[in-house]
Amino acid sequence: MTLNTRKRINAETEPVVGSGRPGRDPFFLRSARRLLREPLVHFLVLGAALFAGYDYLYSGDRDESPHQIALTLDELRQLGLLFNAQWRRQPTPEEFSQLVEFKIRQEVLYREALAMGLDKNDEIVKRRMAQKMQFLAEDVAAAREPTTEELKTWYEKNSDKFSLPSRVSFRHLYFSPDRRGARARDDAAQALAELAGQPEESTPTESLADRFMFQDYYADRTSESLAKDFGPEFAVAAPKLPLGSWQGPLESGYGWHLVYVDSLTPGRVPAFEEIEPDVKTAWLGAQKEAAWAKAYREMRAKYTVLLPAPPNSDTVSVASDTDTLTQGSGAPL
C-alpha cells in the first residue's frame, strides 16, 4: 500500500465521513462546528498534528479510494473519550499518538485482509455477523413500549410464570448416621414413639436426638430453599406433613429427621399490580424471542437449501421451517 502525503484536516469546510456514505452531512457539520469550540478538540488536533508521519485524508467515498484512511474529528474525539472513560484523565500526546496509531493499524490490516479476501469463507466472520443479526432483530423488538393493557392481557395468559411457592415452618430432630450408623432410622422411629403423648413443652428433645450442623428451626421456607439445605426428597416430603405434631422419620441428604411443622403458607399467584415491573421484564423477553424467531423464519423462507445426496438416493433438500420444500437437482460436494 502506498501512503498519500496529502494532508487535510478541515472539518469546518470538508466534513469527513467514516461510513462510506458519499457527500456532506449536516450532522457532522453541526457537530464539527460545535467540536471546534471545545478545548478537547484543540488538544486532539494538536495530538493529530504531532502525528506528522501519518496523514488524515478526506475521502468522499471509501470504496473508490481503498488506500486512503480518513479519520474524522469525531473518531479522534471518540479515541480520547474512550481513553478518558478507562483512565479518568486525558491521554498524553504520546498516548494519543499511540491510540491513533493503533486505530490506523487496525484499519490498514482490516483493509488489506479484505483485499486478500480473508473475510470470505471465514467461519468466525460468518458466525459473528450472523450473531449480530440476532442482536439487531431483538433490538427491533425491544424498541417498543408495551401498554399496561397489553401487559395485563399477557399476564393473564402467563400468570403461572409468576406464581409464588408455598412456605413451610418447622422444627426438627436429627439422627446422625455418623453417630448411629445404620441404626439412625430406627432410633428416630423409637424417639417418635417416645415423643407421642408427651406434653410438648416438657419434651427434652435435645437429649433424644443428635446435634444438627445447621438450624433446629426453619421459618417460612420454600421447597426450593429446602432442597438446597436438605436435598430434594426432603424438600418434597416436609411440606406434605400434617401440622402440629411430630412426624417422621424423614430422610434427608444428611440422615434421618423427626419433623414438627408449625405452619404452611400455601402458594399463590400475585395480582398484576403487585408485580407489574416483573411482568414487563418477562414480556420483553418473550417479545425478543418471538421477534427473532419470526425474523429468522422470514429470512429462511427466502432460501432453498441443497444438501449432497446420500449414496444411492436422490438429492435431499431441507425445507425452511415454514414449509416450502423445494426439490434441488444435486449439489457439488
Place this chain on the structure above:
Amino acid sequence: MFSDDTRVLTGAALLVGAVFVTAAACAEEPNPERNAYFGETHLHTSWSLDAWVFGNRVTGPADAYKYAKGETIKHPLGYDIKITTPLDFMGVTDHSEYVGVTKQANTPGSYTSKLPEAQGLIITDPNSKQQQQRAFLAVVKLLSGPPVKALMSPKVAGTVWKENNDIADAANEPGKFTAFCSYEWTSMPDNRNLHRNVFFRDCAKVPEAPYSALDSWHPEDLWKWMDTQRKAGNELLAISHNANLSDGWMYPTDVDSLGRPIDAAWAESRMRNERLIEMKQIKGQSETHPLLSPNDEFANYAVWSVLLGLPPESGRVDRIVGSYARQALKDGLTMQDARGYNPYKFGMAGGSDAHNSASPYRQENFFGGHAHEDGTIETRMAGHNFAGIDVRYEEPGGLTGVWAEENTRASIWDAMHRKETFGVSGPHIKVRFFGGWDYDRGLLKDRDWVKAAYQDGVPMGGDLPSAKATAPTFVVWAVKDPTAGNLDRIQIVKGWSQHGQSFEKVFDVAWSGDRKPDRWTGKVPPIGSTVDIDKATYSNSVGSVELKTVWSDPEFDPSLHAFYYARVLEIPTPRWSTIQAKQLGIAPPDVVPPTVQERAWSSPIWYTPMEKARKAAKAGLTVAELKGRGATELDQKQVEALIVGKAHWVRNNVTGEKFKVSYSANGQRTVWHIGKNVPQPSQVGDVARNGYEGVTSAYSIKNGRVVTFFQEAPFEFAFYKVGDAIYGARSNEFGYANYEVLPKPVEFLNPLGKGEVAPKHGPVPPGPSPQKK
C-alpha cells in the same frame, strides 16, 4: 422449692425457645456468624464470540440467570437442561462489543439516534409493520457494508455493557439471589492463558466500558486500570483462572509480563486487585500437579496439560512451573522471606468457564461446556478433539463458596474481597477453617463454636495474629452436599519456606470411620470404594456427613513463614465418563480415571514470623555470603572435571537430607537415596521414585552451570569453591547456596540411634528405632 422448679422448667423452655428464635432469625436477617453461599463466577453465553463459534447461538445472560436459579433452559443443541442444585449467586462473564445498536437508535436523544448512519433504524410508529421491515432492512444493509465506525464508538459499545448490567440488575434479588456485574478480561499471549474475571461490587458504579485485553494484554495494565476505578469509588476485584494452562506465566517469580523485574510495587498491585483464583473448572484444576507434589497422593486429579488453540502440528508443551497455585503460595512465602513482599496471598474460588449459558456441576448431570463440540454423549465419548481439547478430559464446573452475612452484592463481594471463600469441584461441600493460638481442643462441642472461632482467631483468607503459643491451632469443619457423596477426610495443606527453599506437607486431620493413620507417616489409608464401575453406581455406606476437628501443627517452627489451607475430599464416586460409558455400553475411557473424589479447598491462613523469631533462627548460606568469603564459581572445565561421568554425594543443608547424584557421560543424570516421606524442596519432581526406578533425565553444562529440566522449565546449578568445600546453588532458591558436596560417600544412610527422622505426627512410640527405608 416448688417455685424454684417452675423457674428452672420455664428457663429451660425459654432457652429452647431462644435457640429457635435465633435460628429462625438467621434465615432472613444478616447472620453475623455468616452463611455459606455457592455461586458461579465464570460463565459465558452466546454473547461471547467464542461461545458463538462453539455453536451457542441461542441463550444469553438472562437465560443463564434462569438456569442458575433452577429453571429449565435449552442447551444450544436444543434439549432441556436443569441444574442439580440452584445457585445463590452468579456473575455472567461475557465479552461485549457492537450490540444494542437498534435499541439505542430508537431512544430519543441518545447519541446513536443522532448519527446519520442510524437514521434508517428509527421507528416512529411502533405498530407500523412497514417501519419495522424498513428498520430491519437498514440493519441488514448496515451489516453487509463496511464497518460503521460511528456505531463502534464507546458510547454505543458501552450500551452493550450496560445491557449486560441491566440483565444482572433484573436477575438480582437481594436476600435470595445475587447477580453481579462482571466480565472476563481475556488475555492470551501466544496461547498462554492469562485470563481474569473482573467483579464489580456495585452495578451502579461500573465504568462506561470495561477494560478489555484489546486495550492491553498485560495483567499489569489491567491492575493499573482497576486501581483507577477503585480510586474513583468503584470497587472491583479480579479472579484469575486456568493457571494450569498459562505455560508458567500466571505465577512468575522474577520477571513480569512486561519483562521488568518483579518488585514490591508489583506484588502490592497484584494483591490489591487479584484477590482470588479459580482452583477448578471444566478445563482442569490449578491447585497442584503430581510432579510438583509427589507426596500428595490426591494431587493426581483433573490434571490438564494443554495450551489452548495451538495449531495441531505445534510441538509446544504447557509448562508446569509457574502454573499452579500451591507452588505460587510457597513461592510467595519465599519471596516474602527473601525479598520482603508476597504477590501470592490469594484466596480460593471455583468456576465453570462453560460456554452454554449453563454449566454442568455434577458427574451425573454432565452435558459438556462447549455447545456442539461436546453436546452429545456420542461426541463426548468418541473423544472429540477440538482446539487441543480431548472432550473426555473435561470436568464438571467448579463453584465459588463464600461465607457472608447475607445474600447481597455487598455482603458476598466483601467476603470475596477478604478471601473468606472456598472453591468446590462441583458439589456444595461446606468448609469452615479458622486459625488462632488458643482454641480449646473441645471447642467444637460448644454449640456456639463459630462465634468463639471468630472471636479468638481469624477465618480463612486471614493472617494469624502475633504468636501467643508454641504452635497455631486450627478449627476445621466440613459438611457434605446433601445430594452428593459422603466425606472421606479433611486435610490441612501446609507450605513453608526456609533459606530460599519452600516445602509442603499434607496432613490428614479428620476422617470418617475407624481407619488408623500410618504409625510413621501419619497418613490415613484410602477409604474403601463403593463404586461399581460396570453399573456406574456408588453408595454412601462409607464416609461421613460431617467432619470436624481442632488441630495444632505438630511441626511448627515459629521462625518460618507458612500457610495452611484445608482440603476436603468426598468418597470415590463414578466420573461422568464412566456413567456415560455405561449408557453407551462401552468401556470407560482409559485416558481418565473411572472414579473421582470431589473436593473443596479453603482459602489459606498465613503465618508471618515476628521479627524477633525470624532473627533468632539460624541464617542460611547465600551465594553473596560465599563470595564474601572468597568463594569462586567453578567454570566450564572445572565443572566438567567435577561431574561428567562421575557421581558425588550431596547434602541439602536446609533439610539435612544426603543423597547421591550421578552424571553419566551420555548426558543423563539421576538422584539416589531420597526418602519418600521427607519434604523435598520445590520443583525437583518425584526424585524418590526416579531414584528407585533408575529413571534419568538430561543435563548439560553451559557457562559452568549444570542445566537440568524439570518438565519444560530449565534450572541451573552453580558450584562454588571455598577452601576445600564445594557448595551448590540451584537457580530457583532465591540466591541461597543450600547444597554441599560431601567429601566421601555416606556409609550409613540412616544411622541408628541418632539422626533418623522421628515421626512428627504424634508421640514417638516406644521400642527400638525402626529402620528407615
